[in-house]
Amino acid sequence: MSNVTESQPRSKAKALLNLHSWSGIALGMLLYAVIFTGTVAVVSDEVGEWSNSNQHQQLLATQNVDEVLSQLAAQTNSDYLEEISAYEDHRQNLVFFFHTHRQNPDGVMDEYGVQYKVNANGNIVQQQEGFGSDIYAQDDSYALSRFLVSIHTELHLPAPWGLILTGMLGLAMLIAAVSGFMMHRHLFTDLFTIRKQRDGKSLKRDSHTVAGTWSIPFAILLAFTGSFFSFATAFGLPAMAIVAFGGDQEAMMHTLVGEQQHKSKAPQPSASVNTMLSDAVSRQSAVPTFIAISHWGTESASMMAFFMPSDGEVGFAQLVYNATNGDFVEFKPQVGTVPSTGSVIMSLIYPVHFGTFAGFMSKIIWISLGVASCYVTVTGLQLYAFRNEKQASGWRWFSRLCVWGFCGLPLCSLSSALAFFVSGALVANQSVWTPLAFVLAAAMVSILALTVKSIVRLQNLLLASNGLLCLLLPVIRYLTSEFGWLQAIEQGNVSLMFIDAVLLLCSGWCFHRIYVSSEAKQSNTNDADAIVHDESLNDTAGVAK
């Protein structure tokens, strides 16, 4: 190692500023991608319902699940009766997955078995055999929501590298948020003021500081929980299996799930699933998100019903039944067999990260937090681009990169939604066309970013495309599904109306930005030097502070 040391004692404030800047600059664009898609991921269920113009029918409570299950069990390989999961998809089918557990070709423990999709009339509309991860990856009804969520969780990079990268982005966000907090000495004084430039636009530094300061606690919380998810899945759990269980991942999963590893397989008729379901519904005053039945038709049979957080709670609820006689056994902890700190934390971490603990209200707040975090990232990078561009014209590529990323990513996401609807209407493979459209749109945006000379024109062009797609998508959704707002109001389909309304709102915002930009362009031409002077002054003031 080199003997070079920093020659002068460092100023703590300057060191923190350097750390804050470089953590943002080095990973800011990727961080924006993760935060933007994370904001969409908050409403991934709603996006799924919207993309299929569907309203959840609560089929687990209204269908004769027991009868369908018995019929399907009779025609299924007995190996796959080890576990049966059942849930309602986005196309008004009940999905039953009869499976056992095996290592998939990637060496990861996975579910393997037969999946049946049964419609409201009790007819099988689709039957597939394979690994659970593969079947889910090819399910067209989830094509759009799955694609967008996967950008958030692993940036579509191969496992485990995507997860490791998003984990590192979480840590970078943690560094940026904590260092931002530590270097801010006048927290209360600066909290309510955004100064203006001479042309009336908000000062970039103040916009960044104010949004950043208000959202610091949640930036830390979301960064911490996000990096936990990424690292735990990428290498944490396998590493724990090596240290605690000598590499036996199956034994560790049994400990975490809270199940005996070897259960009796002596045949015994199982109790009615309908009875257990109605008991669970009455206990929680809600319909379970999914159910999982273990060792169906044996003396070890049990059923677990999984519920989203109930009134005032933040964590999920899991009700366990003895499926041989239908008796309620316990509210099972998320992890292990008895209540523990680890289990409580595990049950809180997902709802806290995604804001899925109090229906629409918490989701709207979490979306707003996501927008605030996006705004902090965007203004931070723009501020850096602006400062450097004025000092050295060689930095103009950074401003171009910002426009490419900030306007390009939403445009690519909207393009994938467009492809989802069009491929659905043409009865093509939606799981292929949704990501493909994203790549094609990204290529188009990149070509534009390289060819359009004026950055302002490039930004306006991308904003106009975004606005146009936001406007078109609700129309295309209606044309492909023939499910309009009147029906949505009649059926109380809030998800559909919410996503349509958000798109229309975003469209309005895009066109408003273009209008503001064109207005500013005219008045700006004379004041350009004055603006540079304003920002430079504030830079100096900021560092001096």
Place this chain on the structure above:
Amino acid sequence: MNHLIATLPYILFSLVIIGVLAYSDPRRRQLHQKVSGKTTRAGLPLAARKALAWSLALPFIPMALTGNVAGMLMYAGALTVIGWLVTEIPASVI
């Protein structure tokens, strides 16, 4: 749904308090004076503003007593968003 309805008044309370804090912010008033050229009345004293800021923590007490953990999280999130949005409103408006 009850815990959601119970949280709404607290969120409205935070909106009012943050509005008052923004309105009485000395730097904001200074900025407004500079832009409009009008002199405005003096704002609240610093101690009163600090007391108002601390009062934003008060809703956590009833929510903790009623075990409304989801409400506490939502209130904290809403506080963040409201604070940011109110500050974004130009000084000439508030």
Place this chain on the structure above:
Amino acid sequence: MKEHYRVLRFLNYPRFWLSGPATLIVSLVVMLAMVAWFPPGAGNVNNIIMPLVMFPLIWAVLFFYTYLTRHMHQAWWILGGLLILNSAVLAWQFWG
């Protein structure tokens, strides 16, 4: 060529090695060793879950400490001490 060297000059700073690779390695070893020394609790799962949850926190605390400290030698000693102690616990877990 000189430009390339300028970009990579951070490699010459001991603080980069201290706050970067060294902090990451020590955080990972502490996380793994926690399986052995963290109380498993009645559910027998705390020693698996808590290290996973605490990994980002351990890393962040060590990172900010090593990045901001003026006493580099002390920081090296603390990281070294944590590494040796937790490696010993891990070795005991595997071969003890």
